[in-house]
Amino acid sequence: MIFDKLINYLKLDKQEFSFQFNSHPNYPSALAFSDTLNFMGVKNDAYELDKEYWDELPEEFIAIVDNSFSLVKKTGAGYSVYSEKAKTLNKEELHQKSTDFVLLFEKTEHAESKAVFDFKPLLYVIFAIILGYSFFTQTIFEALFNVLSLAGVYISMEIFNQKFGNTSTVIGSICGDTSAKQAINSCDKIIKQDKTSILGLKFSDFSLIYFTGLAALGLFLPATAYIVKGFTLVSVLAIAYSLYIQAFVEKAFCRVCLLIISILAGQLVLSILFFQSTPFSVGALLLTAVLWILVFSAVLYFNNILSQKESLQKSNAKNLRFKRNYELFKSQLLEKEKIEFQDTDTFTLGNKDAKFRLSIVSNPYCGFCKDGHKIMEGLLEKYPDDISVQIRFNYSSERADEKYTKLLSAFKHIYQTKPQKEFLKAVEEWFETRDENKIVSLSGSSAPEDLSPFVEMTKDNSNSGLNFTPIFILNGYQFPDKYDREDIWFFIDELMEDEDFQ
Incomplete structure (x- = not known):
């Protein structure tokens, strides 16, 4: 069951919510959903309420719309509904698509997700240092090349995080409606169904490795110009492969994939037209080899760690669902x-x-x-x-x-x-x-x-x-x-x- 927009709106930790919800012994019932919200700090009360009384409900409430738990928010004469996507319904449509179940909630100060450490501020600082160095010490075309590399790194990291259940507002805003009816925007269909696997890494993971390596090599331009130009030429193969998969295999186009392709094409044009090849340098070649090995190893390491964590969470969810069975608890209590x-x-x-x-x-x-x-x-x-x-x-x-x-x-x-x-x-x-x-x-x-x-x-x-x-x-x-x-x-x-x- 998917309710990304609802979880985002309530500012809850998606991974934690999914884990607690899936581990509830009554999953995927309304009771399990209500208990999980309570556990996450969102106090709530559930009711079976005839539609004729819905006009008396608060401005915001949770209902089951199109068989999915959804946040319903009154907006003028209509209703904004947030579940796996956001949509607007009038009163009649809402009543038709909903059950009589409503859940009234009240957020507490503990409801917002509090991560142990947020890496984004550090990432932004690194990006700012690279951009400052590029625009003050390099040509405008070299600096633009680095800007494109950083854009590729950022988007690739969002895709990487999304692979492990973290919701990305950036990817969501680029892709728009990712429902089955909107095949032209089917980011999930392309990204999540990626069948590439090299040491457990997907095609999108290599995008992160590629752009991170180029961002580092771009700092040494023009000394690394011939190496950078070589990589951009090779990227033509990746562009062709991605377009083939989208057009002929999945038969659906992914906006975020097309954006990455645009970045690759932009870097290809910049490197061919404006980068002057420098003499071959063994030092630059060794730097490239070491850099790529380090980046590849880091991405592989984090991918394995997060994959193991995800696997353990799924296993723990099944175990906890058994442990949280009321009859089992009662038997232990009365023992x-x-x-x-x-x-x-x-x-x-x-x-x-x-x-x-x-x-x-x-x-x-x-x-x-x-x-x-x-x-x-x-x-x-x-x-x-x-x-x-x-x-x-x-x-x-x-x-x-x-x-x-x-x-x-x-x-x-x-x-x-x-x-x-x-x-x-x-x-x-x-x-x-x-x-x-x-x-x-x-x-x-x-x-x-x-x-x-x-x-x-x-x-x-x-x-x-x-x-x-x-x-x-x-x-x-x-x-x-x-x-x-x-x-x-x-x-x-x-x-x-x-x-x-x-």
Whole structure:
């Protein structure tokens, strides 16, 4: 299922979204799509809504249009629809092509993709240095040749990245509508169906190698003029091959391929008409050989690494789809004996009468507990009326020092005298700062509280074998060790609806 335009509009990481969506046990259902958006930071709610009520929907919503998840955006009297392509429909066309499924969403600050490192700024700096050097030290024709080389490098890199699932707005804007009905613009048909394979490299990969090598050789013009001219003459074969494939094999023309052909033709004309051949130089020949070997090796290396990563992601997606199967999770959850806690007057949050109860056995001084509390707070925020949460801080008066006693007393005072949000904010503040005095200040009291319920609760935890922290207890059942705590997001809705689990 393709929804590039939708993913781009929401500014999500396409690879991460595809991986999470494909690994969902209910893939490719609406539930899987909704859960994946939630996981990526786009809060949403799904509805089955008759078309007569669609006029009441927000300006933006997600629907299934032409059997594909699509972003629908009201634009005047019509609707802009974003899926694998962008299109405009009137009200009647939208209703005809859509199911009753609608998904209302709200983006959070974490929704945008955040790459570990963005190479494009560095690439632009290198391009700027090459262009500056070319226009200030070389002839206008040599500089123009280098401009064409850099254009070829950029387009080839976009194609290279797109091969591994990264969406390219540049390629998309050049190719336009790449649907099956628009064969004249069928970039995907030409690029993705490329059957060339030399050490795993496609014809488009050699375009990247070629232009990168020429960009480097162009810096040494006119000393490398005869070598550059030789390469441009050889490029005639590549032009002829590409045109043959497009015209007679695939019977579809690719705009981005035609653009690269235009760049090659432009360099051919410049080299023949304006480059003066220089005497043969062994040094220039050795430089060319070393340069081409380095560029070829680099492209081959990154191609193999990214191919392996893509293969692993597909394999992991299948494994996770199995792991995230609710029935399997439930069987693991119910495998251990149910834990019955004694009633204690401690920190209970959410809806105390809710059928779904989450207990978190924790310790304020446990470094790993911070993430567990974040998950708990996220569940409370999303399901305030459907979940009851108990924070079970381990505390022993014999082993606890004065600081811990003061901290727990402050927490209890905040819990008893202030709203739930203030208490959660204080707990969050503690895990961020680890400053007991700040929590005491937030409580407004330094008087010691009765902590005997926490002592009894800790004994209860110990008797149940809950000695490590953090631990999640779901309706009395310990969260399975085979799963990460974050996996609870994949099962929470089904757990709440499962009458056998209540």
